[in-house]
Amino acid sequence: MTNPTSGHTVESFNEEMRREHRTVLQMGALVRHQIRNAAKTLRDEDPEAARKVIADDLEVNALDIQVAAHVEAILARRTPVASDLREVLTVAKIATDLERCGDEAGKLAKLTIHFFDSPAIAPNYQLLQEVSKVAGFVDLMLQESLDAFDARNIDSACEVIRTAESLDGEFRSALRRLMTFVLEDARSIGQFVDVVLAIRALERIGGHAKNIAGYVVYLVTGRDVRHEDLAAIERDLKITDSIS
């Protein structure tokens, strides 16, 4: 409650926060759209569509600026405390992470441009297969983290954190497979580098989904779990559960 003596102020705060909550979910939908579209431009071998995906980032950036400005105004005018304050801070943090996901999606779109916009040599399609796989994987992670935020669901948030912990291993396996392809055809080294960097960008999106899941735990419990491992988080949440 921002001010328990004034029902009007409380109502206005809730209304303003509902609006920011919706904006953040809208940003999330846009970013997921960017990721899936970027992956599609790669399958369709369509550099023109890839340029559009990069341009779409302006919309995400504009929403990011808007959320930051609203958050500042809400903090100044409503002076929220406790769980209300956490809600405001969480919205600001999620918007920042989503904005960076948009940048990473742009890097995936650049891969399409590098591969199919007047390529110097024939595209190595084996390399591209790995990218599609990882794109689908992190898009799902991002969806799950945003759903967890929308429903304030800690179990789902922990599930995202669990998935994220296996992400580095997945990335390393993909790299090993990619290396065998480039050893078979050394001329594709430039394409190989582009693919490695695109997969790294996608891995970063998975990292942002993990951050968002961490914020959900903070939002609901007040606990900052960003630097803890999942076992510690779940153990403590269970203890809290059994006490309450």
Add this chain to the structure above:
Amino acid sequence: MTNPTSGHTVESFNEEMRREHRTVLQMGALVRHQIRNAAKTLRDEDPEAARKVIADDLEVNALDIQVAAHVEAILARRTPVASDLREVLTVAKIATDLERCGDEAGKLAKLTIHFFDSPAIAPNYQLLQEVSKVAGFVDLMLQESLDAFDARNIDSACEVIRTAESLDGEFRSALRRLMTFVLEDARSIGQFVDVVLAIRALERIGGHAKNIAGYVVYLVTGRDVRHEDLAAIERDLKITDSIS
């Protein structure tokens, strides 16, 4: 001013903010220490020291948690507005970016481990030269962004943003040089990938330095310049200067 009717509150706010300001600079010093130490472990071929650099990240993480908790407490108790509020939010944002720089420095330390901890093949020293160069470059950028924050100096902040705009080009040139080395010795493809990822991690530190410089412009002017290019920022700042 948090509350112009109470000198005591204003004084306490300023005191608390001085403390957070110092903590953020301390975090910055630690992270720069990590970057330089990680680069040194590579020159010294010392995987043991590299493990220590990775362990040092715990200290940075602890400071990050501390700043976030203090920021939340200051917002709840002091309810700052206007430039005071911007100061609180800036400190929180810089701490988040510095914490991520610490993670990236850890990736550089991992390169030392991959190269020199029971390596499968002889290290390709040509590949490593590029890493040292980029490490020195982004360490300097980070220092300049932190100095700009400490002095609230917009000109220095713009200089960091200018440097950051050339960073992608530098990265691409380094990649091209690295590719020629791996073409001469295809067996070093695994080392090549590790180096590419380490340089990408360093480039991310440069990106965080740019973010910090952007927050300095926001802190001083109230303007959110994260998604603007430098020419637009400088033009508008000049116009503001000549009016005031």
